[in-house]
Amino acid sequence: MARKNAFYAQSGGVTAVINASACGVLETARQHPDRIAKVYAGRNGIIGALTEDLIDTSVESEAAIAALKHTPGAAFKSCRYKLGSFHENRAQYERLIEVLRAHDIGFFLYNGGGDSQDTTHKVSQISAELGEPIVCVGIPKTVDNDLPITDCSPGFGSAAKYLATSLREAAFDLAAMSRTSTQVLVLEVMGRHAGWTTAACALAAEQEGDAPHVLLMPEVAFNEDRFLAKVTDAYKRYGNCVVAVSEGVKTPDGQFLSAGSKDAFGHAQLGGVAPLIASLISAKLGLKCHRAVPDYLQRSARHIASKTDVEQAYAVGRAAVEFAIAGRSAVMPAIRRISDAPYRWDIVEAPLSKVANQEKLLPPDFISPDGFGITEAARRYLAPLIIGECYPPFKDGLPNYVKLQNAAVPEKLASTFTVQALTTAGG
Amino acid sequence: MARKNAFYAQSGGVTAVINASACGVLETARQHPDRIAKVYAGRNGIIGALTEDLIDTSVESEAAIAALKHTPGAAFKSCRYKLGSFHENRAQYERLIEVLRAHDIGFFLYNGGGDSQDTTHKVSQISAELGEPIVCVGIPKTVDNDLPITDCSPGFGSAAKYLATSLREAAFDLAAMSRTSTQVLVLEVMGRHAGWTTAACALAAEQEGDAPHVLLMPEVAFNEDRFLAKVTDAYKRYGNCVVAVSEGVKTPDGQFLSAGSKDAFGHAQLGGVAPLIASLISAKLGLKCHRAVPDYLQRSARHIASKTDVEQAYAVGRAAVEFAIAGRSAVMPAIRRISDAPYRWDIVEAPLSKVANQEKLLPPDFISPDGFGITEAARRYLAPLIIGECYPPFKDGLPNYVKLQNAAVPEKLASTFTVQALTTAGG
Numbered sequence: 001m002a003r004k005n006a007f008y009a010q011s012g013g014v015t016a017v018i019n020a021s022a023c024g025v026l027e028t029a030r031q032h033p034d035r036i037a038k039v040y041a042g043r044n045g046i047i048g049a050l051t052e053d054l055i056d057t058s059v060e061s062e063a064a065i066a067a068l069k070h071t072p073g074a075a076f077k078s079c080r081y082k083l084g085s086f087h088e089n090r091a092q093y094e095r096l097i098e099v100l101r102a103h104d105i106g107f108f109l110y111n112g113g114g115d116s117q118d119t120t121h122k123v124s125q126i127s128a129e130l131g132e133p134i135v136c137v138g139i140p141k142t143v144d145n146d147l148p149i150t151d152c153s154p155g156f157g158s159a160a161k162y163l164a165t166s167l168r169e170a171a172f173d174l175a176a177m178s179r180t181s182t183q184v185l186v187l188e189v190m191g192r193h194a195g196w197t198t199a200a201c202a203l204a205a206e207q208e209g210d211a212p213h214v215l216l217m218p219e220v221a222f223n224e225d226r227f228l229a230k231v232t233d234a235y236k237r238y239g240n241c242v243v244a245v246s247e248g249v250k251t252p253d254g255q256f257l258s259a260g261s262k263d264a265f266g267h268a269q270l271g272g273v274a275p276l277i278a279s280l281i282s283a284k285l286g287l288k289c290h291r292a293v294p295d296y297l298q299r300s301a302r303h304i305a306s307k308t309d310v311e312q313a314y315a316v317g318r319a320a321v322e323f324a325i326a327g328r329s330a331v332m333p334a335i336r337r338i339s340d341a342p343y344r345w346d347i348v349e350a351p352l353s354k355v356a357n358q359e360k361l362l363p364p365d366f367i368s369p370d371g372f373g374i375t376e377a378a379r380r381y382l383a384p385l386i387i388g389e390c391y392p393p394f395k396d397g398l399p400n401y402v403k404l405q406n407a408a409v410p411e412k413l414a415s416t417f418t419v420q421a422l423t424t425a426g427g
Numbered sequence: 428m429a430r431k432n433a434f435y436a437q438s439g440g441v442t443a444v445i446n447a448s449a450c451g452v453l454e455t456a457r458q459h460p461d462r463i464a465k466v467y468a469g470r471n472g473i474i475g476a477l478t479e480d481l482i483d484t485s486v487e488s489e490a491a492i493a494a495l496k497h498t499p500g501a502a503f504k505s506c507r508y509k510l511g512s513f514h515e516n517r518a519q520y521e522r523l524i525e526v527l528r529a530h531d532i533g534f535f536l537y538n539g540g541g542d543s544q545d546t547t548h549k550v551s552q553i554s555a556e557l558g559e560p561i562v563c564v565g566i567p568k569t570v571d572n573d574l575p576i577t578d579c580s581p582g583f584g585s586a587a588k589y590l591a592t593s594l595r596e597a598a599f600d601l602a603a604m605s606r607t608s609t610q611v612l613v614l615e616v617m618g619r620h621a622g623w624t625t626a627a628c629a630l631a632a633e634q635e636g637d638a639p640h641v642l643l644m645p646e647v648a649f650n651e652d653r654f655l656a657k658v659t660d661a662y663k664r665y666g667n668c669v670v671a672v673s674e675g676v677k678t679p680d681g682q683f684l685s686a687g688s689k690d691a692f693g694h695a696q697l698g699g700v701a702p703l704i705a706s707l708i709s710a711k712l713g714l715k716c717h718r719a720v721p722d723y724l725q726r727s728a729r730h731i732a733s734k735t736d737v738e739q740a741y742a743v744g745r746a747a748v749e750f751a752i753a754g755r756s757a758v759m760p761a762i763r764r765i766s767d768a769p770y771r772w773d774i775v776e777a778p779l780s781k782v783a784n785q786e787k788l789l790p791p792d793f794i795s796p797d798g799f800g801i802t803e804a805a806r807r808y809l810a811p812l813i814i815g816e817c818y819p820p821f822k823d824g825l826p827n828y829v830k831l832q833n834a835a836v837p838e839k840l841a842s843t844f845t846v847q848a849l850t851t852a853g854g
Binding site for chain 2: 074172
């Protein structure tokens with residue numbers, strides 16, 4: 001079979017381990033020089049392909065590529081950019097194919113969440129329609145853990161480990177202070193419409209009474225009275241209360257709870273659900289609250305990454321290249337769970353048609369009857385995903401992360417292309 | 428000399444390593460059974476002494492005591508409670524001495540910040556006035572690093588390491604997203620009136636252009652125009668901008684910048700400076716902002732503690748006991764820096780009269796001329812304090828922290844004592 005170049009890009013919100021997938025892609029591609037000439041990375045995800053802004057990864061040393069395995073962020077930069085439907089955005093897709101062909105790219109590897117899998121699926125279909133099929137493989141990634149078919153999404157296990165660790169630590173702090181100071185701590189957790197990351201906070205608890213005492217997940221409509229009663233009960237029992245709240249928690253009519261939140265300038269405040277919940281508790285229960293909003297810290301905390309997650313992130317990157325050179329297109333490597341304890345897993349092939357544009361929420365049997373906690377089934381699912389430490393090397397007291405050269409590939413096309421007004425959609 | 432019991436208590440906001448000081452106290456006391464019979468800990472700091480709510484540490488195993496060295500929070504619980512002046516609060520002091528005498532306590536060891544050193548100093552003076560001197564030794568602790576005389580305060584180095592690590596990681600995330608999404612990240616940092624923790628964020632930067640790009644410290648009055656110009660400049664140069672802001676940053680007239688901040692219920696919102704700064708940047712510069720507020724996470728993150736800090740925290744606990752059995756009263760073990768590189772330090776004796784009620788702010792020569800960064804002198808001071816990793820043991824993917832039995836010492840006094848209305852003052 002012909003030797004071709006490969007395109008690889010990172011998309012959507014980044015994670016502590018998406019670069020471990022990049023490492024898996026690049027190291028595996030280098031093991032197949034007969035099939036893959038060079039890997040060109042898109043600078044800023046798919047935008048790099050559209051604007052012919054490609055990065056030549058072949059100039060990077062083996063040591064630099066290996067260091068990606070312990071470096072957070074996205075080495076080639078990511079984007080929030082959705083290509084949209086072929087029907088309405090034909091020019092974009094044609095431009096994309098034109099760039100890929102100009103650089104002799106036969107393999108298209110796209111590392112992202114649900115929207116990115118949809119893009120990969122479309123590129124697969126359209127390249128075939130346009131007469132020169134490109135092998136397209138999606139690579140899963142999202143701290144939200146909302147991709148279907150795959151048992152979990154790389155990035156989630158590390159965010160889960162960070163959150164459960166941080167919550168346990170902060171709960172020790174709160175317990176020390178609650179006699180004379182703060183009585184309630186509210187921790188705001190990412191995850192968009194899915195409660196996986198908030199559910200993972202529950203792993204911090206080892207026994208009855210341990211924090212977190214209350215979870216607020218998007219899958220359960222917020223009920224103020226029941227919530228305040230739950231906080232009151234926890235505070236009375238344990239002397240303090242830790243609440244983990246999903247940024248995406250919703251009112252019974254499906255609106256984001258934080259939608260009405262205004263900042264000091266009267267603008268709608270996004271991601272402001274923890275201050276809102278803390279204010280509610282202070283005002284209605286008279287308890288002193290602190291709120292913690294780790295925001296990007298939770299998805300970039302490579303220093304406390306899950307070893308399991310790092311291994312899975314690497315494995316899906318490696319498998320994507322193996323699928324590609326086997327000619328498997330419109331597929332995504334998915335993690336299959338073989339057993340909970342001991343935790344065993346392997347990689348299987350998932351068709352992108354079944355992955356794209358689906359959102360896997362917490363199943364009802366993972367949520368406790370009162371809606372404020374998780375079940376044993378959820379705990380069995382979550383527990384193995386945070387196992388193992390995988391510390392980065394440290395230098396001068398801080399993690400020693402790599403920055404690649406990111407040398408540009410010379411342009412081949414005379415034409416230029418301006419991406420449409422950039423949106424914040426796409427994951 | 429007579430064999431006496433010792434009292435030990437933890438006070439003020441807790442840290443990732445105050446229990447390492449407790450470990451130093453307890454392990455050292457156990458090495459001197461001829462001088463120290465038992466160590467009784469105050470439950471909830473000094474409140475435990477006032478209410479005769481003492482904990483018998485002698486029932487704890489050696490393994491449990493050793494595990495304190497890697498456990499955050501305060502094992503015996505802390506308090507925010509200030510005894511006040513002897514003149515106005517004579518009954519409290521007399522009660523305190525009564526309890527200490529009833530339990531044959533000859534050594535008073537109090538682990539906290541500036542207010543706690545003041546308390547320790549007063550107890551020393553008053554016990555002498557009341558005719559039976561108790562040897563009183565303060566033990567330094569505060570993430571704010573604002574204690575005088577000691578080169579640094581145990582707790583600070585670990586908060587600094589957590590903040591610089593987290594900021595570096597989040598900056599990798601931001602750099603990956605800024606082309607199409609978030610352009611500015613605002614990280615809110617604790618530290619009250621002192622900018623030490625915010626200054627430590629600057630350690631994340633290795634070279635020109637690295638985050639953080641702007642620091643807002645309480646020592647420099649906030650100037651909106653100059654700040655926005657600085658953010659604009661950084662964004663233009665680097666494509667994104669990371670701001671670290673002290674919770675205690677002030678307006679030119681000395682008010683907290685966040686003082687006017689209201690929550691959704693119209694109440695004053697404390698610690699809300701990051702949302703305020705993020706809103707300002709969005710409104711005035713049109714840049715998309717995220718804000719991270721780690722709150723308690725930054726002072727309890729034992730998983731990323733500084734080895735140097737852990738060792739110093741242990742050393743001041745050990746030295747406190749050594750000072751006490753040497754009969755040194757009204758003193759505090761202080762860390763003395765011998766050299767920057769290689770970093771060498773030892774423990775010296777500081778008189779509490781010079782420590783109490785003083786606040787060490789960032790010196791002017793540590794702040795860069797424009798007020799938004801630190802100097803090389805500051806970097807030389809800060810750099811060694813975050814050196815070394817000192818991971819706790821992990822179990823099931825999470826740090827394995829100890830909870831002591833905290834068995835109560837039987838009461839000896841018929842009288843009870845109710846502490847005055849609890850305040851949030853005191854550190």
